[in-house]
Amino acid sequence: MKRLLKLFLWFLFALLNAFFLWSGFFLFKNGYYELAIVLYSLVFLINFFVFNPKGYPYRYVIPALFLLFILVLYPIYFTVKVAFTNYGTGHYMSKQEALERLLYDPNFTYVVDDEKVSFKVFVVYDGLTPTDDFLIVFKVGEQLFLGEKPVPVRARGRNVILSEGRMIPVTAEQVNVEGKTYRFVPWSEDLADLKMIVLGEKTYRAFYYSEDEFLRLNAPHFKSRIGQVHLSRADYIDPLGRKFALRVGETGDWKFVRVERLYRLVYREAMEDGKVRRKMVLVNNLTGKDVVEKDGAFYDVDENGELRFLIGFIDFVGWRNFLRIVRDPRISGPFLRIFLWTVVWATLSVVLSLMVGLPFALVLNDPKLKGRNLYRTLLIVPWAIPVFISALVWRNGLLNESYGVINKILLPALGLNPVKWFNDPFWARVGVLLVNVWLTFPYMMTISLGALQSIPPELYEVAVIDGAGKLKRFAYITFPYLMAIIAPLLVSSFAFSFNNFTIIYLITGGGPPIPGSTTPTGYTDILISYVYKLAFEAGQGQDFGFASAISIMIFFLVGGISFLNFRLSGTFEEVSR
Amino acid sequence: MVEKRRDYIRHPVLIFLVVVVVFPVLWVVSTSFRRDEAAFSTKLFSSRLTVQHYRDLVSPERNIPVLIQNLQNMLWRVKPYSDWTYERLKKAKDDELKRLKDYLSETKRRYDSAKASYQNVVNKMSERAETVKTQVVNLAKALEEKVSVPSLSFSPELGAALYEVLRERGYSSDAHLALKTDLEKFTGIDTSSPEGFQTAVEQLRIFYEQLGGTYRGELSALEEKMKNIQKELESVKRRQELVQGEILGMNLIFERDLFPEFTSISETLTGLVSLKRNLEQTKMAAIFFVDDEIFLRTVPSLLERSKEILEKLEVFSDHRNLAERLKSVVASLGELSEIDEVVRSKTAYADLVKAYENLYPRLERSLTELSNNLEVFESKFSLLKELNGEIEKLQRELQALSRDKEALKKKVEALEKSLEEPRRTLSLKVFSHQLRERIDSLETIKGLRTPDLLKYSAFIEFLRNFANSYRPRGEEDEVLKVVRETLRKMRWIEEYRTFVSKFENFSRNLGDVLGKFEQQLKDFENVSDQLLRVASSGVFVTSEILNNAYDLVKMDFVRRVRAEMSVAARKAGTLMDVLPFSDLRRDLRNVDSQLFRIDQIWKQKTKHYFWRWVLNSVVVSLVVAFITTAVCAVAAYPFSRMRFFGRRYGIMALLLIQMFPGVIFMIAIYDLLNFLGKYIPFMGVDSLGGLIFAYLTGIAYNMYLIKGFYDTIPDSLEEAAIVDGATRFQSFYKIVLPLARPILTVVFLLVFIGTFNEYVVARIVLQRIENYTYALGLNVFATGPYETEWGLFTAAALLGMMPMVILFLSLQRYLVSGLTRGAIKG
Structure with a gap:
C-alpha cells in the first residue's frame, strides 16, 4: 500500500515536471522568455530539492517558492524591465508582432479597382436557422470561382491576424477540390441563377446575394455572423495569386474587392565601417518609399515628406522614463507636488490618528473604568469595517457635496457654508485625511493600549513617592516607554499610509485635477494612485513604462523605510533565533 | 496609584465621543431602514421605516x-427561454399571468384599504370641522x-408714511x-x-413730497439719466478708439513709406542742385538747343505745391523728420527754379x-500722395479732437451727476x-384690521371640504405674506415671532389639504390605469397561447398588447399616478406627526x-x-x-525546525x-x-480564477506569523515521535499541525477578511458586472443612477459589513497580540 502511494507520488511528480517543461516551452514560443526562464529555474530547483537528500528542508518550501517566483519575483523583474521601455498606449506589441501586423493585417492593404467582383454566399441550414458552414461563389470578370471557408494562417494566441481561402475556378457543373466534389444546381454561368451547391449529404443553399431582393433580407445575418466573424480578416487567393477581400464600401455595402498588401519586406545593403551590412526595412508598395522606424514606432512617409504614424512597438528607451520626472516641466511640477503631498499625507495620517487614539488609550487603560471593554469594542468598529465600505459610505453619504449629511445638515446647523469636499484642493485633502484618521485611530488606540499595559507599575509608584505630578509622569515615564514600543509600528503605519491607495481612490479618485499637466494628476493623488492612473486609466492613454519607473522609486522609498523599521523593531534578531 | 476619578465626567464625554x-x-443603519428618499430629505432620521431595501x-x-418583461422574453425566446419546449413555456406563461393578476387584485385590495382609511380620515375630520x-x-x-x-x-412723517402705506396697497x-381714523x-x-x-390722499401726497417723497422718483430718474450718459460715453469711446487706430495706421504710412521716399527724392534733388552749381563753372557751350520746356514749367509749380504742403505738414510736430525732408526739397526746387540763360x-x-x-514723375506722385494723406x-485729426472733447464733456457730466446721486441717496436713506x-x-394697523376681517370670514366656514380647506389656505397664505413683507424691529421682533409661531401651528392644515387633493387626483387616474391594464391582461391571455405556439415554431413574434x-x-402609471401617489403617501407620513x-394616526x-x-x-x-x-467574494476569499x-503552514515548518542555507535571511528578504x-x-x-x-x-x-491567482501574493507575512507559533511548540514532542519511528513529515503532519490549529485558524480568517476587503486588484482584473466581487458591486450601488438611492446602498453596506465586523471583533485578541508581539518582545 505504502509503496503504491509512493509510486503514485513519483508518477505525479513526473507529470508535474512534464507539465512544467511543456509550459516553459510554450511560454518561450510565445515570447515570454523571462517567464520561461523563471519556470525552468524553478523546475531545476525543485528537482534538485527532491533528488538531493541535503535539500530536504527545501521540499516544504516548494509551493511557496512557486507562488513567490511567479507572483512576486517575476513581477518585480517585469516592472524593472518595463521601466526602461515605452510600453503603453500605442506601444503594446513586440517589434516582431508589429512587423507581422504591417505585413499581414488586412488593415494594411490597398484596393486595386480593376475588376468587377460579385459574390453569392451559400450556407448549410440547420432546420430553419442558417449555420456558419458556408461557401462563397465569386464572379470575377466572366470567370466563376468557388471559395471555401477561410482557415487561419497567422494568429497570436486566439486572435487571428490573417486567414486565407483558395478560389477554385469553376467551369463545369462539378468541381473537385481535394477529393470533395461540389455540384452546382442548377448549373449556370450566371450567379443569379445558382440555387444551391451539393456536397455529398450536405446542401449549401443560396443565402446572400446583393443583387437579389429576397436574399438581401439575410444581409444582417450575413454581416454579423459570417462577415465579421470569418471574413473580416480573410483573403481569398485566385490561381493567379491575386487577393480578394471583403471590404465595406463608402456607401456601406459589403463587397469583395481586389486588394494588395501595402508593405513588403526588403533588405537594404549599406557600407558601414567598410563592411556590407544588410538591414531589414519595409517598403510601401504604393509610394515605393521605405517605412521609417523612429521612437519605437513605424512611420509612413507621404508625398510631402511628412511622417504618418502606422503602428508602435515596445522599445527600449533607457533612462528616459526616469529623466522625464526631472526634465519635463509638465511632469516634474505635478510630480513634485504629488510627492510632497504623499509625504505630508502619510505623516499627518500617523500623527493625527495617534493624537486621537492615544487619549482614548490613556482613558481606557484605567482598570477602574466601568464598561471599558464595551467602549473599546465600540471604538474599534471603524477599524473593523471593510475599508471599501467605509470609504464609500463617507464619499456617498457624508461628504457628498450636494446630498451629503455634512454639507446638508451638520454645517448649516452650525451656521457654516457647505464645503466643496471634492472640488476644492484644500478641502479635498482635509476630507481624505479626516476619513483616514477615522479609519486608523482605533489601530493607534489598540497598540497604545497594549504598550501601556506593559509599562511596569512600579515606575509610577516610585514617581509618586518622588512627588512627580500627573503631567510629569506622562512626560517622563508613559510617553518615552510608549514611544519605544510603538515607534516601529508607527513607522510601518507610515509606510502603509504612504501606499494607502484604496482610500484615495475610492473617496476622491485623486481629484480635483491639477491643471496644465500632461499626465493624469490630481491634488489628492499620492504616488501609488498616480501610478495606478498612469497604468490603468486609459483616459489620457496608458503609460506602463513611466508607471513602472515611478513604481521602482516607491519600491526604494518604502523598502528603505521598512528596512530601517526591521532594524528598529529587532525583527532581524527574532528571525535568526 | 491611589487616585479617585470622577466617573460622572468621564462617562458622558466618552459616550459622546463614541457616538x-x-x-x-448609525447613519448607515438608520438610512437603510428609511422609507423616504434620504438623499433628498433635510432630516437626519425618519420615522417612516421599512425593510423594503433589504x-x-x-x-x-x-x-x-419584471413579469411583463419576462412575458416579452418568452415570446422573443431569448435566454433562458430560447430552448424551452412549448408546454414548459405555456406553463411558465400561465404562472406569470396569474402572478400579474394577483398583483392587480392586490393593488386593488390595497387601494381599497387605503381609500377606506382615507375616507375615514376625511369623515372624522369633517366631523371635527367645528373643532378645527x-x-x-x-x-x-x-x-x-x-x-x-x-x-x-x-408728525409730518406720519403723513408721508400714511401715503406710502396706502399707495403700496393700491388705495384699497x-x-x-383700517387707517380711516x-x-x-x-x-x-x-x-x-x-x-x-381722493382729496385726503392728494393732501397726503403733498405732505409726502414736501418731506422728500419725490426723492425716490428723482433718484431713479437720475440713475436712468446716468445710465444713458454712460451708454453714450461708451459709444463715443468706441468711435474714438476706431479713429485712434486709423491715425496710428496713417502715422505708419508717413514714417515708413513717405519719409524714405522723400529722403531719397531730396537727396537726388540736392544732387541736381549741386550739378546746377557746377554747371555755372563749366565752359562748354551747348551746340543744340536743349528742350527744357517741362523743366521750366514744372519746377515752379512743384515748388508752389511743395510749399503749400510743407506749411500744412509743419503743423504736426510728430512729422518733423518728413517736414525736414520736404523743406530740403523746397529749397532745392527753389534753387532749380532760378535758371538763367548762362546755365541754359x-x-x-x-x-x-x-x-x-x-x-519729376516720382516727385509729383509722391507729392500728390503726401498731400492726399495729409x-x-x-x-481724422479733427474728428479725433472732436470725439475727445465729447468724451471729456460726458465724463464731467457723469461726475457731476454721481455727486448729485450720492446726495440724493443720503436723503432717501434719511x-x-x-x-x-x-x-x-x-x-x-392694516394687518390687524385685515386679520379681524379674515377672522370674521373664517368664522363663516361650515365644513372641511376642499373649498373650506382653500379658505384656510388663503388665510395661511395671508399670514405668510405678511411675515415675508413685514420689516421687523431688530432681530427679536415680537410680532414676527408670534406670526411665525401661529403659522407653524397651522401648518398641518396645508399638509392636510395637499394630502386630500393629491389623494383625490391620483385616485381618479389610478382607476383608469388599472382598468386599462386589466383589459390588456385579458386580451393578452386570449391570444397568448397562439402567439406562444407560433413563437416556439421559430418565428419571431411580438405582442403589441404586451408592449402597450x-x-x-x-x-402612464409613473406620470399619472405615481408622482401624486408618493406625495400623498409622504404627506400621510407627515400628518401622523x-x-x-x-x-x-392608525388610518x-x-x-x-x-x-x-x-x-x-x-x-x-434596476x-x-x-x-x-457575495458568492463571488466568498468563493474567492475562501479559496x-x-x-x-496551506502553503504557509507547510513552508513555515523548516524555518522553525531545521537548519539550512538561506534560513536566516530568507524570510527577511521575503518580508x-x-x-x-x-x-x-x-x-x-x-x-x-x-x-x-x-x-x-x-x-x-x-x-475569478485569475483573481484568485492574483491574490496569492501574501505568503511571507503569514509564513512569519505561523513560524512564530511553531517556535513555541516544544521540540521534545517531535523528538519522541521520531524515536517511535515517525518520519519527519509524519511528525510535522501529526503533531505540529494539530497543535498549531489556533494560529492556522487565525491566519485563515485574516486572509479571508483581507481578501474579502480587497478592492484594487479586483477592480483591475474584473470587468463584467456579473463577475464583480462584493467590493466592486457595492461601488456600483454608490455611483451612477444609484448615487442617490441610499436605501439600497446602505442596506448593502450594512449586510456586507456585519459579518466582517463580527469576525474582526471576535478576532481582535489575536490581532492585537500579533501586532504588538514583535514590538513588545524587543
Whole structure:
C-alpha cells in the first residue's frame, strides 16, 4: 500500500515536471522568455530539492517558492524591465508582432479597382436557422470561382491576424477540390441563377446575394455572423495569386474587392565601417518609399515628406522614463507636488490618528473604568469595517457635496457654508485625511493600549513617592516607554499610509485635477494612485513604462523605510533565533 | 496609584465621543431602514421605516414590470427561454399571468384599504370641522391679541408714511378702512365719500413730497439719466478708439513709406542742385538747343505745391523728420527754379534736365500722395479732437451727476429711516384690521371640504405674506415671532389639504390605469397561447398588447399616478406627526403603508447581482485563504525546525519584498493573466480564477506569523515521535499541525477578511458586472443612477459589513497580540 502511494507520488511528480517543461516551452514560443526562464529555474530547483537528500528542508518550501517566483519575483523583474521601455498606449506589441501586423493585417492593404467582383454566399441550414458552414461563389470578370471557408494562417494566441481561402475556378457543373466534389444546381454561368451547391449529404443553399431582393433580407445575418466573424480578416487567393477581400464600401455595402498588401519586406545593403551590412526595412508598395522606424514606432512617409504614424512597438528607451520626472516641466511640477503631498499625507495620517487614539488609550487603560471593554469594542468598529465600505459610505453619504449629511445638515446647523469636499484642493485633502484618521485611530488606540499595559507599575509608584505630578509622569515615564514600543509600528503605519491607495481612490479618485499637466494628476493623488492612473486609466492613454519607473522609486522609498523599521523593531534578531 | 476619578465626567464625554465615532455606522443603519428618499430629505432620521431595501437586495421581488418583461422574453425566446419546449413555456406563461393578476387584485385590495382609511380620515375630520374652526379661530384671535399697535404720534412723517402705506396697497378699501381714523385725524377731511378720500390722499401726497417723497422718483430718474450718459460715453469711446487706430495706421504710412521716399527724392534733388552749381563753372557751350520746356514749367509749380504742403505738414510736430525732408526739397526746387540763360547755354544743362525729367514723375506722385494723406490725416485729426472733447464733456457730466446721486441717496436713506417707525405701525394697523376681517370670514366656514380647506389656505397664505413683507424691529421682533409661531401651528392644515387633493387626483387616474391594464391582461391571455405556439415554431413574434401594457406601466402609471401617489403617501407620513388628532394616526399609517406597497408593486427597479457578488467574494476569499494557509503552514515548518542555507535571511528578504504595494505588481500580473486567458479561459483577465491567482501574493507575512507559533511548540514532542519511528513529515503532519490549529485558524480568517476587503486588484482584473466581487458591486450601488438611492446602498453596506465586523471583533485578541508581539518582545 505504502509503496503504491509512493509510486503514485513519483508518477505525479513526473507529470508535474512534464507539465512544467511543456509550459516553459510554450511560454518561450510565445515570447515570454523571462517567464520561461523563471519556470525552468524553478523546475531545476525543485528537482534538485527532491533528488538531493541535503535539500530536504527545501521540499516544504516548494509551493511557496512557486507562488513567490511567479507572483512576486517575476513581477518585480517585469516592472524593472518595463521601466526602461515605452510600453503603453500605442506601444503594446513586440517589434516582431508589429512587423507581422504591417505585413499581414488586412488593415494594411490597398484596393486595386480593376475588376468587377460579385459574390453569392451559400450556407448549410440547420432546420430553419442558417449555420456558419458556408461557401462563397465569386464572379470575377466572366470567370466563376468557388471559395471555401477561410482557415487561419497567422494568429497570436486566439486572435487571428490573417486567414486565407483558395478560389477554385469553376467551369463545369462539378468541381473537385481535394477529393470533395461540389455540384452546382442548377448549373449556370450566371450567379443569379445558382440555387444551391451539393456536397455529398450536405446542401449549401443560396443565402446572400446583393443583387437579389429576397436574399438581401439575410444581409444582417450575413454581416454579423459570417462577415465579421470569418471574413473580416480573410483573403481569398485566385490561381493567379491575386487577393480578394471583403471590404465595406463608402456607401456601406459589403463587397469583395481586389486588394494588395501595402508593405513588403526588403533588405537594404549599406557600407558601414567598410563592411556590407544588410538591414531589414519595409517598403510601401504604393509610394515605393521605405517605412521609417523612429521612437519605437513605424512611420509612413507621404508625398510631402511628412511622417504618418502606422503602428508602435515596445522599445527600449533607457533612462528616459526616469529623466522625464526631472526634465519635463509638465511632469516634474505635478510630480513634485504629488510627492510632497504623499509625504505630508502619510505623516499627518500617523500623527493625527495617534493624537486621537492615544487619549482614548490613556482613558481606557484605567482598570477602574466601568464598561471599558464595551467602549473599546465600540471604538474599534471603524477599524473593523471593510475599508471599501467605509470609504464609500463617507464619499456617498457624508461628504457628498450636494446630498451629503455634512454639507446638508451638520454645517448649516452650525451656521457654516457647505464645503466643496471634492472640488476644492484644500478641502479635498482635509476630507481624505479626516476619513483616514477615522479609519486608523482605533489601530493607534489598540497598540497604545497594549504598550501601556506593559509599562511596569512600579515606575509610577516610585514617581509618586518622588512627588512627580500627573503631567510629569506622562512626560517622563508613559510617553518615552510608549514611544519605544510603538515607534516601529508607527513607522510601518507610515509606510502603509504612504501606499494607502484604496482610500484615495475610492473617496476622491485623486481629484480635483491639477491643471496644465500632461499626465493624469490630481491634488489628492499620492504616488501609488498616480501610478495606478498612469497604468490603468486609459483616459489620457496608458503609460506602463513611466508607471513602472515611478513604481521602482516607491519600491526604494518604502523598502528603505521598512528596512530601517526591521532594524528598529529587532525583527532581524527574532528571525535568526 | 491611589487616585479617585470622577466617573460622572468621564462617562458622558466618552459616550459622546463614541457616538461621534460610530456616527457613520448609525447613519448607515438608520438610512437603510428609511422609507423616504434620504438623499433628498433635510432630516437626519425618519420615522417612516421599512425593510423594503433589504428585500430588494436579498430577494428582489418579481413585480409587475419584471413579469411583463419576462412575458416579452418568452415570446422573443431569448435566454433562458430560447430552448424551452412549448408546454414548459405555456406553463411558465400561465404562472406569470396569474402572478400579474394577483398583483392587480392586490393593488386593488390595497387601494381599497387605503381609500377606506382615507375616507375615514376625511369623515372624522369633517366631523371635527367645528373643532378645527374654533382651533384656527382661537389661534387667529390669540394672534390678534398679541398684535398690539403702538400709539401714533403726530408728525409730518406720519403723513408721508400714511401715503406710502396706502399707495403700496393700491388705495384699497380695507387699507382705507383700517387707517380711516388716522387719515381723517391727520388731514381733517371726511373720507367717507370717494371724493373726500381722493382729496385726503392728494393732501397726503403733498405732505409726502414736501418731506422728500419725490426723492425716490428723482433718484431713479437720475440713475436712468446716468445710465444713458454712460451708454453714450461708451459709444463715443468706441468711435474714438476706431479713429485712434486709423491715425496710428496713417502715422505708419508717413514714417515708413513717405519719409524714405522723400529722403531719397531730396537727396537726388540736392544732387541736381549741386550739378546746377557746377554747371555755372563749366565752359562748354551747348551746340543744340536743349528742350527744357517741362523743366521750366514744372519746377515752379512743384515748388508752389511743395510749399503749400510743407506749411500744412509743419503743423504736426510728430512729422518733423518728413517736414525736414520736404523743406530740403523746397529749397532745392527753389534753387532749380532760378535758371538763367548762362546755365541754359551750357552743354551739361541737358544732363540736368534729363535727370530732372526722370525724377519729376516720382516727385509729383509722391507729392500728390503726401498731400492726399495729409488731407485724410487732417480730417481724422479733427474728428479725433472732436470725439475727445465729447468724451471729456460726458465724463464731467457723469461726475457731476454721481455727486448729485450720492446726495440724493443720503436723503432717501434719511427719509426711509424716519418713515420706518410710522410705516411699521401703520402696516401693523392694516394687518390687524385685515386679520379681524379674515377672522370674521373664517368664522363663516361650515365644513372641511376642499373649498373650506382653500379658505384656510388663503388665510395661511395671508399670514405668510405678511411675515415675508413685514420689516421687523431688530432681530427679536415680537410680532414676527408670534406670526411665525401661529403659522407653524397651522401648518398641518396645508399638509392636510395637499394630502386630500393629491389623494383625490391620483385616485381618479389610478382607476383608469388599472382598468386599462386589466383589459390588456385579458386580451393578452386570449391570444397568448397562439402567439406562444407560433413563437416556439421559430418565428419571431411580438405582442403589441404586451408592449402597450409595458408602456402603461412605465409611462402612464409613473406620470399619472405615481408622482401624486408618493406625495400623498409622504404627506400621510407627515400628518401622523403634525395632525393634532392622534386617533387618526392608525388610518394615516395604513394609507402610507398601502400606497408604499402599491408603489413597490408597480415600480421599475434596476437589476443587480447582489447574491452573485457575495458568492463571488466568498468563493474567492475562501479559496485564497485556504491555499495561502496551506502553503504557509507547510513552508513555515523548516524555518522553525531545521537548519539550512538561506534560513536566516530568507524570510527577511521575503518580508521586505512583501512591503512593496501590490498595485505595482499589477502591471505584470495583468499582463500575465492576459496571456494566460488566451489559452486557459478560466485563468484570464475578467475571471475569478485569475483573481484568485492574483491574490496569492501574501505568503511571507503569514509564513512569519505561523513560524512564530511553531517556535513555541516544544521540540521534545517531535523528538519522541521520531524515536517511535515517525518520519519527519509524519511528525510535522501529526503533531505540529494539530497543535498549531489556533494560529492556522487565525491566519485563515485574516486572509479571508483581507481578501474579502480587497478592492484594487479586483477592480483591475474584473470587468463584467456579473463577475464583480462584493467590493466592486457595492461601488456600483454608490455611483451612477444609484448615487442617490441610499436605501439600497446602505442596506448593502450594512449586510456586507456585519459579518466582517463580527469576525474582526471576535478576532481582535489575536490581532492585537500579533501586532504588538514583535514590538513588545524587543
